[in-house]
Amino acid sequence: xxxxxxxxxxGVRILDLTxxxxxxxxxxxxxxxxxEVIKVETPEGDNMRHVGPMRHAGMGHxxxxxxxxxxxxxxxxxxxxxxxxxxxxAEGCDVLISNVRPQAMARLGLDYEAVRARNPRLIHxxxxxxxxxxxxxxxxxxxxxxxGATGIPWLMQQYGAPEPAYAPTTLSDRVTGLHAVxxxxxxxxxxxxxxxxxxxVVPMFExxxxxxxxxxxxxxxxxxxxxxxxxxxLLTTHRKxxxxxxxxxxxxxxxxxxxxxxxxxxxxxxxLARDERFATHGARAAHIDAVYAEVARILRTRTTAEWQALLxxxxxxxxxxxxxxxxxxxxxxxATGFVSDTVHPTEGPMHALAHxxxxxxxxxxxxxxxxxxLGQHTRALLAQAGYSHEQIDALLASGAxxxxxxxxxxx
Numbered sequence: 409x410x411x412x413x414x415x416x417x418x419g420v421r422i423l424d425l426t427x428x429x430x431x432x433x434x435x436x437x438x439x440x441x442x443x444e445v446i447k448v449e450t451p452e453g454d455n456m457r458h459v460g461p462m463r464h465a466g467m468g469h470x471x472x473x474x475x476x477x478x479x480x481x482x483x484x485x486x487x488x489x490x491x492x493x494x495x496x497x498a499e500g501c502d503v504l505i506s507n508v509r510p511q512a513m514a515r516l517g518l519d520y521e522a523v524r525a526r527n528p529r530l531i532h533x534x535x536x537x538x539x540x541x542x543x544x545x546x547x548x549x550x551x552x553x554x555x556g557a558t559g560i561p562w563l564m565q566q567y568g569a570p571e572p573a574y575a576p577t578t579l580s581d582r583v584t585g586l587h588a589v590x591x592x593x594x595x596x597x598x599x600x601x602x603x604x605x606x607x608x609v610v611p612m613f614e615x616x617x618x619x620x621x622x623x624x625x626x627x628x629x630x631x632x633x634x635x636x637x638x639x640x641x642l643l644t645t646h647r648k649x650x651x652x653x654x655x656x657x658x659x660x661x662x663x664x665x666x667x668x669x670x671x672x673x674x675x676x677x678x679x680l681a682r683d684e685r686f687a688t689h690g691a692r693a694a695h696i697d698a699v700y701a702e703v704a705r706i707l708r709t710r711t712t713a714e715w716q717a718l719l720x721x722x723x724x725x726x727x728x729x730x731x732x733x734x735x736x737x738x739x740x741x742x743a744t745g746f747v748s749d750t751v752h753p754t755e756g757p758m759h760a761l762a763h764x765x766x767x768x769x770x771x772x773x774x775x776x777x778x779x780x781x782l783g784q785h786t787r788a789l790l791a792q793a794g795y796s797h798e799q800i801d802a803l804l805a806s807g808a809x810x811x812x813x814x815x816x817x818x819x
Contacts (some may be wrong), residue, residue, distance in 0.1 A: 480781065
């Protein structure tokens with residue numbers, strides 16, 4: 409069985425009833441920080457086990473990354489004995505986290521009131537689509553739907569996409585997952601002060617609305633409005649990597665010092681530097697399309713290597729435009745150990761990602777942990793919860809739980 413690594417959350421035990429990306433991303437971070445995470449799966453397993461590419465069935469690439477360092481127990485929560493096993497596990501946990509709709513958790517008998525009766529100190533975290541005080545409380549939610557509902561496709565079209573489009577990453581899931589992480593850690597701190605557990609709701613819609621409106625409420629901030637929504641610098645179609653004479657380069661000439669240094673470096677200290685559109689931060693914001701278009705024209709006059717040398721000397725921020733493959737080989741990420749090479753016990757050689765933060769006193773383990781096979785820890789976790797060998801065999805025979813046989817196949 410995996411053991412909880414060192415880290416600031418060492419000793420914290422989490423019962424993880426999450427699937428797909430939002431919840432598993434959150435609990436994977438908590439596992440990296442040292443928590444022991446017990447992943448409860450259905451007999452079919454988390455949906456992301458089945459999304460390829462993969463070397464072996466049930467071990468898809470996203471699952472491997474989002475569930476590293478966890479223990480897997482298979483329980484049929486609709487079976488009375490499976491539900492009882494989950495409650496017995498909850499008795500010994502600090503946190504229960506789910507991304508099942510609260511209404512479904514209540515039907516399963518795993519809502520906050522039911523679990524609190526077994527463990528009053530437990531922190532019950534429900535990641536769901538919508539705040540439960542609103543009219544959409546019971547609606548289902550997925551990343552695409554929440555992106556659409558909070559304006560991401562609208563913003564993409566304002567930015568210049570030929571038609572509304574979703575961001576090509578699970579943005580809503582991962583933003584909300586980060587809210588879930590700090591909710592858990594803050595609630596653990598509060599419990600240390602009060603001795604009390606509590607119920608927390610982490611809604612996707614509200615989390616993403618905060619994320620989007622923080623940038624793009626703009627003139628709608630005021631009543632009556634002082635203009636249209638949208639942060640112009642983010643929406644100009646010229647805000648993109650610049651073409652150089654032989655490639656692409658990401659450049660952000662942002663503050664007054666950057667602009668003075670840039671103009672001096674390219675010999676424009678008496679030309680564009682005197683253009684009132686470039687004179688102040690406010691003036692550049694007001695003429696952002698023209699400003700970015702002019703930078704794009706200038707960047708095409710030199711090669712990428714020439715610009716990198718010139719901008720480094722001028723202390724103007726820039727970065728290469730990397731692909732995922734280039735990120736995996738990136739010297740910074742390799743030197744810090746964020747990207748490392750490991751060998752999974754069943755999936756073989758693969759790349760692993762560490763936690764991105766660094767701690768002086770309670771550092772998370774830097775050695776990559778492995779994602780579990782389906783039901784890999786069922787027997788051991790039930791034994792820890794107090795079940796005898798005979799009782800575990802009876803649960804397996806009843807279909808309330810599942811564990812792999814000697815060949816590693818679920819039984």
